[in-house]
Amino acid sequence: MDQPRYLLGLDVGGTKIAAVVADGPGDILAKIRRPTPAALGPDAIVAEMTDMLTEVAGAVEIGPLDAAALGVSFGGPYDPVRGVVRDIPNLPDWGGVPLLRLLSDALPGVALAIDNDANAAALAEWRFGAGQGAEHMLYLTMGTGIGGGIVSDGRLYRGLRNAGGEVGHTVLVPDGAECGCGHRGCLEAYASGPAIARRAIEKLEAGEGVEFADALRDAGIALLELKTESIVEAARDGVTFAMDHLADTAFYMGWGIANAVSILAPEVVVLGTVATAAGDMFMEPLRRRVVDMAMPGVGDATRVEPAGLGDLVGDYAAIALAVDALAP
Numbered sequence: 001m002d003q004p005r006y007l008l009g010l011d012v013g014g015t016k017i018a019a020v021v022a023d024g025p026g027d028i029l030a031k032i033r034r035p036t037p038a039a040l041g042p043d044a045i046v047a048e049m050t051d052m053l054t055e056v057a058g059a060v061e062i063g064p065l066d067a068a069a070l071g072v073s074f075g076g077p078y079d080p081v082r083g084v085v086r087d088i089p090n091l092p093d094w095g096g097v098p099l100l101r102l103l104s105d106a107l108p109g110v111a112l113a114i115d116n117d118a119n120a121a122a123l124a125e126w127r128f129g130a131g132q133g134a135e136h137m138l139y140l141t142m143g144t145g146i147g148g149g150i151v152s153d154g155r156l157y158r159g160l161r162n163a164g165g166e167v168g169h170t171v172l173v174p175d176g177a178e179c180g181c182g183h184r185g186c187l188e189a190y191a192s193g194p195a196i197a198r199r200a201i202e203k204l205e206a207g208e209g210v211e212f213a214d215a216l217r218d219a220g221i222a223l224l225e226l227k228t229e230s231i232v233e234a235a236r237d238g239v240t241f242a243m244d245h246l247a248d249t250a251f252y253m254g255w256g257i258a259n260a261v262s263i264l265a266p267e268v269v270v271l272g273t274v275a276t277a278a279g280d281m282f283m284e285p286l287r288r289r290v291v292d293m294a295m296p297g298v299g300d301a302t303r304v305e306p307a308g309l310g311d312l313v314g315d316y317a318a319i320a321l322a323v324d325a326l327a328p
């Protein structure tokens with residue numbers, strides 16, 4: 001009888017690396033996590049990766065070379081054509097590192113797919129999460145930035161330089177708020193996690209939300225340290241300022257999504273992080289906005305859903321790539 005075929009995954013971030021092993025259909029069987037030895041440079045990180053794969057594969061009593069495929073979800077810009085990492089601010093020394101070659105040398109005979117974490121998460125939601133069954137899907141996170149990925153005809157749409165799907169950098173407000181990309185007025189400058197907090201701080205400094213500001217002071221939270229998580233929590237507790245602020249955010253996010261929906265006409269738009277945490281009080285106004293602003297006949301046909309994989313998205317992102325590595 002054939003040996004069961006296992007899939008390996010690595011979710012590589014600036015501070016943590018997770019290694020997982022899954023069965024053929026993608027059910028995760030074991031996981032380990034270690035801090036990224038970022039200061040030691042790429043060679044040490046690749047050595048750590050192979051060491052972790054050996055350990056996690058041991059949980060199903062195989063060696064890493066016995067796995068059918070490895071998927072690597074990489075927390076930074078990656079060039080899948082050349083197989084090298086582009087320059088990354090949070091992992092210095094990685095620019096130009098040939099990750100594909102280093103890992104294929106370490107794991108000869110194991111099918112390998114590497115991609116950036118946003119594309120990999122899009123594939124994961126499509127294969128295992130809220131986008132299952134859709135032929136066309138747009139995935140957006142509202143984390144540190146607004147990451148995105150497009151699945152079209154059941155495949156990742158990569159675009160030039162693997163940079164497709166960056167809906168976060170479409171411009172909503174001419175000469176608007178400064179964005180991390182260097183431009184002004186991008187969706188990301190209004191609806192990423194840090195941008196949601198920044199907009200709230202601006203309102204509070206201007207004298208809005210006095211009760212909320214008082215509550216923060218009583219809790220010993222300095223205004224400049226206000227985090228989006230606290231705003232979402234306050235909104236769930238029924239604090240008017242926080243609820244209104246999330247509704248404003250849904251306005252911007254819905255606007256950005258409506259533009260993307262008019263271009264792509266996806267069956268479903270899947271939203272991670274803030275959208276998942278805030279639930280209906282955020283999703284309902286956002287859905288109305290998409291219907292109001294997207295091309296008539298498309299906006300009301302597109303479903304907008306919170307992500308289905310939650311905190312496990314990174315694990316499934318790596319495994320979704322491993323499944324892809326085996327696709328003909």
Ligand SMILES: [Zn+2]
Pocket residue numbers: 168169170179180181182183186188
């Ligand atoms: Zn931008």
